[in-house]
Amino acid sequence: xxxxxxxxxxxxxxxxxxxxxxxxxxxxxxxxxxxxxxxxxxxxxxxxxxxxxxxxxxxxxxxxxxxxxxxxxxxxxxxxxxxxxxxxxxxxxxxxxxxxxxxxxxxxxxxxxxxxxxxxxxxxxxxxxxxxxxxxxxxxxxxxxxxxxxxxxxxxxxxxxxxxxxxxxxxxxxxxxxxxxxxxxxxxxxxx
Ligand code: ITT
Numbered sequence: 001x002x003x004x005x006x007x008x009x010x011x012x013x014x015x016x017x018x019x020x021x022x023x024x025x026x027x028x029x030x031x032x033x034x035x036x037x038x039x040x041x042x043x044x045x046x047x048x049x050x051x052x053x054x055x056x057x058x059x060x061x062x063x064x065x066x067x068x069x070x071x072x073x074x075x076x077x078x079x080x081x082x083x084x085x086x087x088x089x090x091x092x093x094x095x096x097x098x099x100x101x102x103x104x105x106x107x108x109x110x111x112x113x114x115x116x117x118x119x120x121x122x123x124x125x126x127x128x129x130x131x132x133x134x135x136x137x138x139x140x141x142x143x144x145x146x147x148x149x150x151x152x153x154x155x156x157x158x159x160x161x162x163x164x165x166x167x168x169x170x171x172x173x174x175x176x177x178x179x180x181x182x183x184x185x186x187x188x189x190x191x192x
Contacts, residue, residue: 004064006056011148049120065121073113115176132180
């Protein structure tokens with residue numbers, strides 16, 4: 001089965017292809033000829049994931065899914081949440097975002113947080129949502145070179161390595177996106 005993953009983030013594409021395996025052919029936006037940034041102006045992760053999937057479905061008519069992910073920090077009342085990509089600036093400035101997060105948490109002892117992913121699927125015109133959450137702690141400084149985004153600052157619960165210190169297989173096994181995408185894959189297998 002061919003299915004479009006509505007993302008411009010190459011790291012996400014790799015992670016999702018790894019989780020879903022060979023059974024489904026995950027088509028990237030570039031492979032569909034879509035190069036523009038898809039608007040993400042909704043107030044929730046679910047809203048943004050649906051908006052991205054609808055944008056692609058309306059243009060290609062192909063079955064597709066999108067994810068929106070946020071880092072929800074307890075001491076910051078769930079921030080940056082849906083604004084995770086644009087936390088420090090209007091653009092996707094990962095370094096500025098991580099710096100701002102560390103600044104806001106300076107001196108804070110409660111460092112618990114979660115990554116939450118909402119995946120929206122549009123299949124034959126019907127819409128479905130899947131969620132994946134991983135709890136953890138925000139580090140005092142960056143550790144590791146792997147992954148992307150806030151990964152060097154996130155220790156998933158029960159471990160001593162940040163996501164950026166793990167292989168992508170290790171991250172996928174426990175991550176927010178891994179969990180949400182496994183639910184998606186199980187759903188697709190049932191209806192195939
Ligand atoms: P899309 O094209 O799929 O929208 P994006 O990079 O804009 O790609 P999101 O809006 O879902 O992705 O991401 C919101 C922010 O959270 C952004 O700063 C990402 O770097 C970060 N992020 C998303 N998934 C992450 C992960 O698995 N680990 C660390 N940071 C992540």
